[in-house]
Amino acid sequence: MATLPPRKNPTPTKISKEHLTPLQILLQLGFPKHRAEKALAATGHRSVQLASDWLLAHVRDPTLNSDEQREYVLYACPTGQFAERLAKFWADSKELGWNGAHNFMPHMTLISYFKNINNFQASDESAEKMANALETLIDRNECPEYIDLETYISPNFMGLFVEDKHSEWLKSLAVQYCKKLSNLGITVEPHTKAPLHLSLAYQFSSTHFQHLRSMVEKLGSNTAVNWELRLYSRDSRLRNMHVHTVLHTHVPRQHDELELRPGDYIYLPEGACNASIDGWVEGISWLTGTSGYLPLNHTKRSADSDAWTLHATVAIIDNRIELVEQEMPKSRRPPILSSTESLDTPDGIAPDNEPMEASEPPSTFSRQIFICRHGERVDFTFGAWIPYCFETNGSYIRRDLNMPKEIPQRNIQDFQNDCPLTTLGEMQASLVGEAMKSAKVKIDVAFASPSLRCIQTLSKILKGLGSDVPIKIEPGLIEWLAWYPNGTPTWMSPDELVKAGFNIDTSYVPVVKRENLPAKENAAQYYERSFALMKDIIQSTVGNILIVAHAASLAACTRQLVGGRVPPAAEVTRLVQRVPYLACLTARETFDGWQLHPPPFPPVTHTSNSRFDWKILM
Known part of the structure; x- marks a missing residue:
């Protein structure tokens, strides 16, 4: 019998675990x-x-083996432009001093665990089923086109109340979800007694009333208000605790001290800060679950909801509508909220008959920034593709139609951490460029991360757009360097890219040179690097800007630009997982700063396509 000759380049295989949960x-x-x-x-x-x-x-977390259940809440949260303005309002109002509204993100409570009311708890094995139940809750045909909100201001509470008809619809969603939970063996009651509202400020100093009033009155006019349902959970140890975010590293010097890392959250008992006599408090780490003493000046008060886990989001209102501010009718009795119903509701609302001033004029914009993620990359699609596609003499062979037809000449191993686009990735980029052209988008200046996949993507977008704007290579646009444990990749130089056929601006002097990139950085430092870069790019250019970078770049380049906070490391990772290839975001400059908007063209959505083995038909 003839023996089989050894194969020179066997097809790489992947062990599929798609059938495993x-x-x-x-x-x-x-x-x-x-x-x-x-x-x-x-x-x-x-x-x-x-x-x-x-x-x-959490290997040293003392509750790792406990059967303590997590606590859940169901919120209706604003999204889009209004959510961004609320984030700025939150940041500005915190400068005046902490008030009760700062304990949570902007929301309306539909079901919660607060103050042991309704006791919304569930076992860990039920978490995914609860999320799935929420995702099947909404009937799109029954969703209203908008939700009417009414501004209410008094000396001890400021907020937005939902018009009765829409309030009843939201409460009916909560009732339906509770019924779905009962089928899972989880008994809970919805919030149906208190009027639905979004708290803006309460438990604030009387000296801040006028300033807060003025800020609230500027929130509502001509603002896109979209809504989604969100299911969150929290560690039950957070009950009766405040959350602080870690600002500075602390290495324990005594056995009872807690290690601190920037980006972590610490649970501190209510009143612990005021009771401390030496600046040290005992707290629990969100990151590790362990407890110990820590220096209080290494932390800063944060919203309790920053330490929550998001399980599911479901859009319920997705239209651009106007939130019109108006004076509460003087004949209308202010809604009274029981202090036992929710920790995030005030103890009561006193009447206020003072007239409200007109809101600000509609916003206009002069510049736009389009930020896109690159297209589909070869290594994430085919795995170990280099030994499969390169002969021993260094020549490239296209082993699959979705592999690039040709690739630039360079050291083969440099592709390891700087891979090219797939054929589909190039097509995705071309589609976006053509969509931009159809939407009459005008680009005046274009920047790309030095990663080859980003340069290829931007080149294809510009070609589809019919633009001859040269590409400026900006090393500062590289993603979070923590994802490159082996060091910064070796990128192609501008001259090498020109030789490969790309339209590169060789006269461009980068804001951040490759040699000035930090060897290591945490999530906060990555966001600060991106924010500083964006400010420099905006100041040094005119007209509309197109940037092609990475999944993390969409948030990192815009979050602080629009007044948002720097997220913890875990949230950075979660955001990246929700940004698909060629995702695009628009930032517009308005009279009161930059604001986020969807792009003026539809997204690119497609399904996966596994490798076909024709031998199965033999």
Whole structure:
């Protein structure tokens, strides 16, 4: 019998685990079932990697083996332009001093656990089922086109109340969800007694009333108000605790001290800060679950909801509408909110008959920034593609129609951390360029991350747009360097890119030179780098800007630009997982700063396509 000759370049194979659930994969990795379920619930079932990372971080968590249930809330939260303005309002009002509204993100409570009312708790094994139940809750044909909000201001409370008809509809959603939960063996009651409202400020100093009033009155006019349902959970240890974010590193010097890392959150008992006599308090780390003493001046008060886990979001209103401010009718009795119904509601609202001033004029914009993620990359699609596609003499062979037809000449190993686009990735970019052209988008200056996939994407977009704007290579646009444990990749130089056929602006002097990139950086430093770069780009250019970078870039380049906060490291990772190839975001300059908007063209959506083996038909 003839022997089989050895294959020179065998097709790389992947062991598919698509048929396994995340829980089954964690069990195969050797994690006990109750710990695996706890980790998946704590990370919102985002991925096996996040859950395993959580387990490793919580190895010394004393509650790791406990059966303590997580506590849940169901919120209706604003999104879009209005949410961005609320974020700015939150930041500005915190400068005056902390008030009760700052404990949570802007929201309307539909179901919660607050003050032991309704006791919305569930076992870890139910978390994913609860999220799935929410995602099947909405009937699009029954959703109203908008939700009417009415501004209310008094000396001890400021907020937005929902018009009765729309309030009843929202409450009916809460009732329906409670029925779905009962089928899972979870008994909970919705918030149906208190009037639905979004709290803007309460428990504030009387000296801040006029300033807060003026800020609230500027929130509503000509603003796009979209809404979504969100299911959150929290560690039950957060009950009766305040949340502080870590600002500075602290390495324990005594055995009872807690290690601090920027980006972590600390649970501190209510009143602990005022009771401290030496500047030290005892707290619990959100990142590790361990407790110990820590220097209070290394932390800063944060919203309790910053330490919550998001399990599911469902859009319920997705239209551009105007929120019209108006004076509360003087004949109308102000709604009274019971202090036992929700920790995020005031103890009561006193009447206020003072007239309200007119809101600001409609916003206009003069400049736009379009920020896109690159297209589909070869290595994420084919795995270990380099040994499969390169002969021993260095020549490239296209092994699949979705592999690039040709690639630039360079050191083969440099492709390891700087891969090209797939054929589909190039097509995605061309589609976006053509869509921009149809939407009459005008681009005056274009920047790309030095990653080859970003340069290829921008080149194809500009070609589809019919633009001859040269590409400025900006190393400062590289994604979070923590994702490059082996160091900064070797990129092609501008001259090499020109030789490869790209329209590169070789006279451009980067804001951040490659050699000035930090060897290591945390999430906050990455966001600060991106924000400083954006400010420099805006100041040094005129007209509309197109940027092609990475999944994390859409948030990193815009979050602080529009007045938002720097997210913790875990949230950075979660955001990246929700940004697909060629996702695009628009930032517009208005009379009161930059604001986020959807792009003026539709997104690119497609499904996966596994490799076909024709031999299965033999």
